[in-house]
Amino acid sequence: MTLQFLNTTNLPNMLNTIISLATAFILGGLIGLERQYRQRTAGLRTNVLVALGAAIFVDIANNLSGADGAVRVIAYVVSGIGFLGAGVIMRQEGNIHGLNTAATLWCSAAIGAAAGSDLIVEAIVATAFILAANTLLRPLVNMIDRQPLDADSEVTHVIYLIAAKDHRKLVMYKLTEILHHFNYPLKDLDVEPFGDNDIEIEATLIASSIEPTEMNEIIQQLNLMPQVQQAYWDKNTMA
Incomplete structure (x- = not known):
């Protein structure tokens, strides 16, 4: 048996x-x-x-x-x-x-x-x-995703930064440098006062679609800057 x-x-x-x-x-x-x-x-x-x-x-x-x-x-x-x-x-x-x-x-x-x-x-x-x-399809997908959507239903990704007012130029330079490294061009950059000594930087990206892992790495690098108090990202839908 x-x-x-x-x-x-x-x-x-x-x-x-x-x-x-x-x-x-x-x-x-x-x-x-x-x-x-x-x-x-x-x-x-x-x-x-x-x-x-x-x-x-x-x-x-x-x-x-x-x-x-x-x-x-x-x-x-x-x-x-x-x-x-x-x-x-x-x-x-x-x-x-x-x-x-x-x-x-x-x-x-x-x-x-x-x-x-x-x-x-x-x-x-x-x-x-x-x-x-x-x-082979990955570069093509990335190229398509970075094109703006139709104006009637555009989805934008926005990075928000709270930083010291005195270091405004340094923070903005570092932000654009990091975005350039990840091939995420800026569509708009807006700066508003945030309290007495700080500013809020709102960076809108041209890319209609992003890699969350890359975006999280960008936010992590920004938060490591001593001049930045807080950095995060979100997406907005413009109908």
Whole structure:
């Protein structure tokens, strides 16, 4: 009884399984490396595990029930990975974060399912397209996002600074320098008195869409300045 697995072990099938899992591991790793480099919530290990898990389930079904069994399992993988993807989607300050990461996890599962179904070439081609979507399209998306929206429904992002009046020029210079570094050009800059000794600087950006992580880094750098008492950002909708 303890050696029953020897009767069900098929060396060609075992070799086929190893190839499928190795493919899922490598291709999931390529996708995960790009996500890890971008410091996203789901990085290298998560994408590899998602691809491997999908490949294992599909490979088991394929060995036990053939193509029909694999198709049924793939359907469950597609729906099941949605719950995992939902865990990386967050809503913060009216913005939705993590949609791209969740979609990438979904794609990693698809890569694993293809590998588990012995569609190795298809899995490789699909990985190339996924990497292209996350890398080659990024500059195009950033360029489009930095264009102003239609004047009838323009969304603007505004940085607010409370700083000492005596250091007004230094703070404004540093602000424009940091924004230039992150490629966020200014649309308008307004300065108002804030009490007796301070001023409030309101910097409106041209960009209609921004990366929250970049904006948070900008605010962090501004708050580290000893001349700045407080810095934060918000978005306004102009209808």
